[in-house]
Amino acid sequence: MTLDTVKHADETPDVEQPWQELGLKEDEYARIREILGRRPTGAELAMYSVMWSEHCSYKSSKVHLKQFGEKTPANDAMLVGIGENAGVVDVGQGYAVTFKVESHNHPSYIEPYQGAATGVGGIVRDILAMGARPVAVVDPLRFGAADHPDTKRVLPGVVAGIGGYGNCLGLPNIGGEVVFDSCYQGNPLVNAGCIGVMKHEDIHLAKASGPGNKVILYGARTGGDGIGGVSVLASETFDDTKPTKRPAVQVGDPFQEKLLIECTLEIFKEKLVAGIQDLGGAGLSCATSELASAGSGGMRVELDRVHLRDATLSPEEILMSESQERMCAIVEPEHVDRFLEICEKWDVIAVVIGEVTEGERLEIFWHGEQIVDVPPRSVAHEGPTYHRPYARPEWQDALQADDANKLPRPQTGEELKDQVLKLVSSPNQASKAWITDQYDRFVQGNTVLAQPEDAGMVRIDEETNLGVAMATDGNGRYAKLDPYTGAQLALAEAYRNVAASGAKPLAISDCLNFGSPEDPAVMWQFAEATRGLADGCLQLGTPVTGGNVSLYNQTGEVAIHPTPVVAVLGVIDDVNRRTPIAFAEEGQLLYLLGDTREEFGGSAWSEVIHQHLGGLPPAVDLDREKLLGEILISASRDGMIDAAHDLSDGGLVQAVVESCLRGGTGARLVVPDGLDAFTFLFSESAGRAVVAVPRSEELRFTDMCGARGLPATRIGVVDGEEIDVQGEFSIALSELRTAHEATIPALLA
């Protein structure tokens, strides 16, 4: 077995290399040879192949993602923007918050439990690497049809994986979504978000500066998991006797991650780190090249020092391994001893594997022989860029012309009642408690709001009651009808949810889930959605701080609905002022805020009653969203409302049912003038919320709405033990509760 050293590569320019099997294109391989002035070694080829992959290099998406930087709204809160492990915003009182959502879609389909578990682990390490203590997680999830047999395989595994990992880390799970649609059959979307909190001065960046500083790898031992395509190289080039099929899905150990968190936070506290990076996708290849590239440029690594779980791993495999629960820190020599001491205290293995060097080369050695000699920027930051062709699909016009507003509507009170029950018991609108009850939402003792509230909220300072809120939203049905508007509707809904909880929206992170970028129709959806999101963020004043793109979510020729998921982060000065969704006080008045139009394209009603998707999604008015947000926040701050619930999929009736069930009270509703009962109950017009106003505050509240120009219509009162729509129908709360809560356990338990 010959080691493919730099010297050997120089001497043997004509060796056939498996660049194709590693996913590189011919021109990409040629470019690597040009950069190096010779053929790459096996280790170098492995590094380039993973770092230039779609997942790591964003080569198809970055020409569109650029807009998030170009259209950034002026926002004083932004402390660290796109490009770091996660963005950071100022939330006042000296605190900074970092947050991000990421996808772990493909692994979760193959191995639901570990795929979802390591998705949580990865996002938590991203947050930790910024210098923050992780304080909460959220999980937006999408699965195939609820009654499909494979959903019963994938969903319980994903939920158990999220719980199994997150619960063991001691992070409250405070929000997210669960959506079913047959378009996600075979391509479930498992997105994971995390929020972390730190003081401004504790922000850490991923860069290796200062020649002489040590590179320390710490955490779990490196094993053969998550190596993926690189095993092709390892087995074909070097040793045919080794097993070639390494598990491509990583295996998580939350206990190790919990130790890593506490250990790292203690290291931060003593200010022992000059730069830090977590190991996720592309493992050590990514961490070493990114740290060096973002720093002064030079690094020397002795790869044989890496602590291994499997002593037979080749250097290429070690570079590529995606073993979980590992971090890489840059430490000044005088802090190394103390660093190692803290790791020992927490039973975390730590090894000095190299140092920052003068010059601009990343050099990696294996038992004294050089196997990598590359300019790190060429690996980490100067990967290929594609301008993929995109075109509005031919079917888009026909889809939009298939107007949902023309579907047959319920004609009688009895039919309305029947459709309300069908709606609230449909898998997408039903209670998700069976799922969320498998997550710990109480740990850390700071959870102010958690699902099924509009937004999750945690207290971050016990003295001042400062808090942060987060909501994640996305609606693939809307985005399929119009990706530009669909992306803005996702943004608007998450923004509205945060405002409804009483918090002020500050910034966003996104997870962009799409089909294959090689399909011009998908690329058009992606281009439209990113343009919509960037324009929307500019208008709302909420910058994109970072996020993630997941492409190739398709089976054969059929792509998933374009599904941009948006996470909005908000801040609230005093969590005592939070607004829950529950209608809890009898006699309180219900007000509908915003305008209701006949908008049924992509609606839950059209899906549940007619299995229909067509027409146009609801219109977006972001200025109205902003105004609604300001009213909700002011009303919360000044104690004018006791409950608020945003209106989105399922419309008003869905929101009222949820708020009534949450509070254990009924409601009497009156259809306002100018609206028919059906539109009143089922329309999904954006920019709306329903609020419960104490009678003593009614005048003050309506005056405020009037003065600011926000339509506020009195639609009823909190009362009794049924939901009664005057002159139409009434349904007992107990019947609604059964309808709403029985569906998911019946399908999945």
Add this chain to the structure above:
Amino acid sequence: MTTRIGVVTFPGTLDDQDALRAARLAGAEPVSLWHRDKDLKQVDAVVLAGGFSYGDYLRAGAISRFSPVMETIIEQAKAGMPVLGICNGFQVLTEAHLLPGAMLRNNHLHFICRDQKLRVENADTDWTVDYEQGQEIQVPLKNMDGRYVADERVLDELEAEGRVAFRYLDVNPNGSLRDIAGITNAAGNVVGLMPHPEHAVEPLVGTGRTDGLGFFTSILKKLVNA
């Protein structure tokens, strides 16, 4: 003199900060204890908090009970020092044989997190004197391995001696025998339960109830009167 309540941090303990906060809110001085350290820092009582100590590897609580800090705690508990084990802490206490029985995986095989109603069956233990006998309280429950089991003879003995300290009401969330949520030793100084009183000490967070604070005020009352 302030009462000092120690809370042990094992690797993998998760609710230690919550237990320290609960002790503080009740008026005690919270003291962090470290698993490798035999020294209990002159605390008057100890809480073993929830979590997944040592990753729950082998069996929940099975490794923790051999840690240096447990040597002292086992010795002191036998001498009368009040010890409260919550969730994983309860599992540690059974593994340490300070309390009888064991916890198995929930009968439905899922992690469960819910607001749980309990009845205080014994209001005479060191950790329950601030409750009324038979009082119904509601505190969060969250566990994977929460199904309390013991053989019939032990169960009968516990019942006969009034050592079933808490029973689940309305819903038995994990299949625990005889709806047992928590038990006490004969002396009443060592108490273990699966639900989490430390998560129910402030009206603002968690479930919004403060029914769990009584555990911590109980021990203060007990120690001050001692």
